[in-house]
Amino acid sequence: MACADCFRGNIHEGQPKGEVGNVHGLDTYISRPPKGTQSRGIIVIIPDAFGWKFGNNRLLADNYAEKGDFTVYLPDFMNGHAAPLRMFDHGRAFSTSSNILTKMSVRFYHVFWAVLDIIPFFYYCNPGKTFPVVKGFFEQLRKDEGATQPIGAAGFCWGGKHVVLLSHGHEIDGKPLLDAGFTAHPSILSIPSDIQKIQRPVSFALAAKDDQISPAKAEKVKAIVEALPSPATGEAYVIPGTGHGFAVRADLTKDDVAAQAARAEDQSVDWFEKHF
Structure with missing residues (x-):
């Protein structure tokens, strides 16, 4: 079950630079690498409860595109049922x-x-209902533009569960749907079972204080993912001083809090660069 902190935080200032289009049947916010730069691969953001229209999530997509030279998709996996602002x-x-x-x-x-x-x-965004939508999107992505490019998924809070599920070895035409995954402060995970099933490399940025993943569970996640055999070997870091939502809804007017969010963002970009 999601926690109260899944629906709290701060709205960031800034104007998203991407565009809105339809990608494999879903309304999608699209952010591309700087002009004249070759895309290194595709990142799909599976967002927190506030969904694809939330400005923070769109600004994050822009940051990924600019920092890592990625093509970034932020689809409406919730079919219009994101939590209201x-x-x-x-x-x-x-x-x-x-x-x-x-x-x-x-x-x-x-x-x-x-x-x-x-x-x-x-009601509408239970992973039992939404994961088939997410999986179908990645199947089409792998058959189309992802046939010749690496595909990564970055999930936050609600989206983190879906990234972990995608890493469980799902394939199409003999190819994995996911080359690498990243998640920050994931929610509704079953620990240890969801983690033990990982077959693709996933990087975890975990909050120090989080009702969703206690310190003991965070240590368990770290121990499991770092011991998985290649190519599933992952990583997990607990970011000191953080709470649930820090990577997406932090108060960026506070330097220390902004630095924590930036650390998670850099961890994600570095992970995808490593595995693409």
């Missing part, structure tokens, strides 16, 4: 009122509406 308002409301009676009434109001806002996401 109103969830940020609900989260902030819990700390804005000082008067106890006002605080209680504000909390009741926002809890009520938060529950109503999030029900469609939980």
